[in-house]
Amino acid sequence: MKDNKVDEIVKELKELEPLIMQCSKCGTCQSVCPIYDKDLIETSVARGKLALIEAIYEGRIEEAQRIFKHLDYCVMCTRCKQYCPSGVSTDEIFLRAKSILRKIKELPNWQKAVLKIIMQKPTLVAKTAPLMHIGLKFGSKQVKEDVFKPLFKEFSQRNIVSIKSRPFTSKYGGLNKAKEEKMRVIFYPGCAITYIYTNWGEAIVEVLNYYGVSVYVPKTNKCCGIPAATMGDLDLYKQMVNKNLDWFDSIEDASYIITACPTCQYGLNDMGQKITKRKAKVPMMDIVVFLKEVLSINIEPQEEEKSTLHIPCHYEREKDNMLKEFMSKNIAKDFSSLENQSCCGFGGTFNIKYYKDSGEIPKSKTQEIKEKGFKKLFTPCPGCAMQLSDVLIKENLDTKVMHPIEVIYEGIKKPG
Amino acid sequence: MQKVLIEEFERIVGKQNCFSEIEDTMAYSYDAFPEEPKAPDIVVKPNDYEQIGQIIKLCNENSIPLIVRGSGTNLSGGTLPVSGGCVMLMTGFNKILDINTDDLYAIVQAGVVTQKLADAVAKKGLLYPPDPASLKVSTLGGNVAENSGGLRALKYGVTSHYLMGVKFFDNEGNLIKGGGKPVKLVTGYNLPGLMLSSEGTLGVMVEFILKLVPPPQSRKTLLVVYDDLIKASQTVSDIISSKIVPATLEILDNFTIQTVEKYHHLGLPTSAQAILLIEVDGHEAAVEDEYKKVADICKSLGGQIYIAKDDLERDSLWQARRDALSSLARLNPTLILEDATVPRSKVPAMMQAISEIAKKYNLLIGTFGHAGDGNLHPTILTDKRNKEEMKRVEKAIDEIFEITLKLEGTLSGEHGIGIAKAKYLESEVGQSTIAFMKKLKFGLDPGNILNPHKMSL
Ligand code: SF4
Ligand code: SF4
Numbered sequence: 039m040k041d042n043k044v045d046e047i048v049k050e051l052k053e054l055e056p057l058i059m060q061c062s063k064c065g066t067c068q069s070v071c072p073i074y075d076k077d078l079i080e081t082s083v084a085r086g087k088l089a090l091i092e093a094i095y096e097g098r099i100e101e102a103q104r105i106f107k108h109l110d111y112c113v114m115c116t117r118c119k120q121y122c123p124s125g126v127s128t129d130e131i132f133l134r135a136k137s138i139l140r141k142i143k144e145l146p147n148w149q150k151a152v153l154k155i156i157m158q159k160p161t162l163v164a165k166t167a168p169l170m171h172i173g174l175k176f177g178s179k180q181v182k183e184d185v186f187k188p189l190f191k192e193f194s195q196r197n198i199v200s201i202k203s204r205p206f207t208s209k210y211g212g213l214n215k216a217k218e219e220k221m222r223v224i225f226y227p228g229c230a231i232t233y234i235y236t237n238w239g240e241a242i243v244e245v246l247n248y249y250g251v252s253v254y255v256p257k258t259n260k261c262c263g264i265p266a267a268t269m270g271d272l273d274l275y276k277q278m279v280n281k282n283l284d285w286f287d288s289i290e291d292a293s294y295i296i297t298a299c300p301t302c303q304y305g306l307n308d309m310g311q312k313i314t315k316r317k318a319k320v321p322m323m324d325i326v327v328f329l330k331e332v333l334s335i336n337i338e339p340q341e342e343e344k345s346t347l348h349i350p351c352h353y354e355r356e357k358d359n360m361l362k363e364f365m366s367k368n369i370a371k372d373f374s375s376l377e378n379q380s381c382c383g384f385g386g387t388f389n390i391k392y393y394k395d396s397g398e399i400p401k402s403k404t405q406e407i408k409e410k411g412f413k414k415l416f417t418p419c420p421g422c423a424m425q426l427s428d429v430l431i432k433e434n435l436d437t438k439v440m441h442p443i444e445v446i447y448e449g450i451k452k453p454g
Numbered sequence: 455m456q457k458v459l460i461e462e463f464e465r466i467v468g469k470q471n472c473f474s475e476i477e478d479t480m481a482y483s484y485d486a487f488p489e490e491p492k493a494p495d496i497v498v499k500p501n502d503y504e505q506i507g508q509i510i511k512l513c514n515e516n517s518i519p520l521i522v523r524g525s526g527t528n529l530s531g532g533t534l535p536v537s538g539g540c541v542m543l544m545t546g547f548n549k550i551l552d553i554n555t556d557d558l559y560a561i562v563q564a565g566v567v568t569q570k571l572a573d574a575v576a577k578k579g580l581l582y583p584p585d586p587a588s589l590k591v592s593t594l595g596g597n598v599a600e601n602s603g604g605l606r607a608l609k610y611g612v613t614s615h616y617l618m619g620v621k622f623f624d625n626e627g628n629l630i631k632g633g634g635k636p637v638k639l640v641t642g643y644n645l646p647g648l649m650l651s652s653e654g655t656l657g658v659m660v661e662f663i664l665k666l667v668p669p670p671q672s673r674k675t676l677l678v679v680y681d682d683l684i685k686a687s688q689t690v691s692d693i694i695s696s697k698i699v700p701a702t703l704e705i706l707d708n709f710t711i712q713t714v715e716k717y718h719h720l721g722l723p724t725s726a727q728a729i730l731l732i733e734v735d736g737h738e739a740a741v742e743d744e745y746k747k748v749a750d751i752c753k754s755l756g757g758q759i760y761i762a763k764d765d766l767e768r769d770s771l772w773q774a775r776r777d778a779l780s781s782l783a784r785l786n787p788t789l790i791l792e793d794a795t796v797p798r799s800k801v802p803a804m805m806q807a808i809s810e811i812a813k814k815y816n817l818l819i820g821t822f823g824h825a826g827d828g829n830l831h832p833t834i835l836t837d838k839r840n841k842e843e844m845k846r847v848e849k850a851i852d853e854i855f856e857i858t859l860k861l862e863g864t865l866s867g868e869h870g871i872g873i874a875k876a877k878y879l880e881s882e883v884g885q886s887t888i889a890f891m892k893k894l895k896f897g898l899d900p901g902n903i904l905n906p907h908k909m910s911l
Binding site: 059060062063064065066068069078079080081086089090093098099104105107108123124125 | 473475476477478480481482483484485486488491493497499525526527543545546548565567569588590591717777779780781783784787788789
């Protein structure tokens with residue numbers, strides 16, 4: 039019985055061969071992989087992981103489950119794919135291989151719980167948010183405005199941005215109409231903005247309304263499915279993407295889908311398309327890209343303090359320069375880019391599973407922030423923001439992590 | 455490997471730096487040369503020189519093959535553990551110990567990535583010229599062991615021109631010093647010279663003193679388009695024979711141009727039969743003068759000249775060249791990259807021969823490379839699963855080497871012999887040279903533990 043299962047797995051992994059063979063083993067991925075940079079061993083980097091999958095279907099490693107830990111130990115930052123000269127789809131290969139291996143390697147209980155509840159019962163999560171909010175407040179000590187340190191042992195190393203008592207969607211769910219409406223869009227908040235960075239969600243809706251854009255917000259946020267994918271449940275991931283696409287497509291009069299989490303966008307759009315072979319009817323884009331390229335807003339920078347920018351790994355690479363320019367022309371008066379543009383190390387479930395490794399990744403980045411004395415660190419991703427808030431506090435830095443939309447929102451709130 | 459031996463290794467480097475499970479060792483069963491993978495028995499990642507010495511001793515006493523590895527970007531299978539044994543990772547030795555701007559040298563550990571040194575040196579207003587295509591990942595230890603070249607080799611030379619001193623361990627684990635900081639130094643054997651292109655067979659290198667130079671003040675980059683491959687190659691030998699030495703002189707054939715364009719859309723002329731990328735650098739007046747001479751030669755052979763307007767354009771031209779190999783790699787599953795090198799006046803004959811061989815064996819071969827050095831990279835695109843085609847590939851390679859030697863060239867300009875070209879070595883150097891190499895190798899390493907089987911030793 040067991041053997042049949044193993045044979046099947048080998049056969050399924052073999053189906054990845056055409057994708058894996060594209061790898062010429064040039065080793066370039068070593069120069070961009072955040073965990074290789076830290077560990078300096080081959081099993082950390084894409085080339086090693088690909089070679090291990092290959093070794094299974096070529097029969098050089100017999101017990102397939104042995105390689106799972108190496109595939110799982112990956113931030114899924116997709117940097118290896120972005121910089122691979124041979125265009126190897128490392129992300130797709132890793133996710134598919136993990137889901138194949140999951141058949142013989144069972145998921146730990148807590149991961150099962152996450153998949154069951156957070157993914158499939160979003161209304162329940164929304165209802166319990168006030169409890170979590172209270173739980174976090176009482177079971178923790180506040181380290182700075184809106185950041186808490188949980189007191190339970192397992193999580194006591196972390197500085198966590200608080201879970202808000204009222205999810206963003208329960209206040210803004212539905213159509214938020216602009217006064218002089220010139221366009222309608224959908225805003226997909228994702229879990230992090232729904233429960234944690236609710237102020238980003240508010241700022242996005244209000245700023246869009248201010249510019250004459252009406253905004254549809256889901257009444258209950260459905261997770262983009264990426265955590266399911268990284269835990270090796272591609273079926274559930276597919277379901278989540280489909281559910282979200284169904285909702286997007288059901289809205290007839292929206293011209294764009296706006297996101298503020300590059301990982302959600304990656305999950306619903308890029309990887310989503312590969313796995314579901316389906317695409318939303320209207321274009322999906324990040325809020326900053328939308329403001330700059332569709333609305334062409336041109337505002338004066340308001341932020342006075344010395345500022346810099348962390349570009350999320352899942353941000354569209356072609357937009358990096360646009361983002362930097364936007365920061366210096368429209369957001370911050372005293373702006374300079376970071377030399378270190380590597381990964382923040384968060385990676386969602388990666389941070390939960392490998393907390394220590396996750397925290398080591400951005401060390402040289404926080405060092406640079408410290409040396410150059412930045413007071414504001416902007417980043418257009420809630421995942422990066424959570425991670426960077428945590429590591430900056432650990433370095434005893436009072437640098438504040440923000441989304442650029444917060445500055446724009448402050449600007450429009452000012453009278454006159 | 456016996457459990458007691460594994461425990462010995464663990465005792466030296468610590469359990470967390472010692473890997474003997476198959477899912478760990480399998481990740482060291484390859485490098486960038488396409489060959490049947492073979493996993494080592496154990497992989498160790500030492501953290502200090504003392505540990506290195508102990509590992510070598512342990513291997514020597516127990517006849518365990520020892521393969522030293524940096525980033526594993528070797529293109530001749532030099533880091534493959536052909537007969538198992540111990541792979542020792544040098545990646546942890548990644549410190550730049552000193553950059554001396556008065557005496558123009560840098561002291562670095564063997565695991566420093568080439569690009570990181572180049573960047574650190576540039577920040578201090580100096581230049582470390584060797585720039586192998588893999589410089590973003592390759593380590594300096596590997597660069598010395600293979601005597602790596604690069605795009606700038608024509609004018610600035612290869613790694614050997616910059617190696618002033620070396621620290622290495624011998625087969626018994628003794629630390630040996632060779633060379634030093636003075637520009638002139640003739641005390642005893644030239645040990646840095648011995649270590650160059652030794653491919654890890656004579657010692658375990660840990661530290662280098664590398665020469666630095668002031669960067670050129672100005673430069674000019676040209677793209678020259680030809681409708682005839684042979685005329686482009688003729689331009690190369692004419693430029694060299696008229697006593698001009700550009701910093702770089704690269705060629706791309708039609709097939710390579712089309713492939714680069716297909717994937718990268720840089721605006722290259724896809725109908726061109728060949729392009730040359732030429733850069734002259736130095737003092738402003740000299741650059742202008744050389745540029746004019748080069749341009750005249752190009753024009754006289756029917757080349758159309760475009761000059762890079764600014765750094766951005768220059769970068770995109772060089773990007774086209776750097777993308778050559780990876781673009782070709784996208785076409786077919788298996789890529790075999792050769793680096794046969796001929797005297798520069800023979801470049802036209804070599805280009806001609808390669809295209810004839812491609813036709814004869816009905817193979818896809820893209821050719822590009824450092825034409826100014828006579829160092830061409832005929833790149834065969836194939837599929838290792840296609841046994842019949844692989845036979846033709848093998849014959850084509852044999853023939854490429856045959857013609858290279860006939861033209862008084864060499865099997866390898868910069869990738870090394872490793873296992874890839876071991877069987878051809880004798881035909882280039884002759885039997886007595888092989889015998890001398892053996893005496894040298896087995897005199898220094900009688901147990902043959904240091905990277906055995908490479909260069910057929
Ligand atoms: S960069 Fe791409 S081709 Fe090169 S080793 Fe990594 S995955 Fe393979
Ligand atoms: S996705 Fe990121 S962490 Fe994972 S192998 Fe690629 S570069 Fe490394």
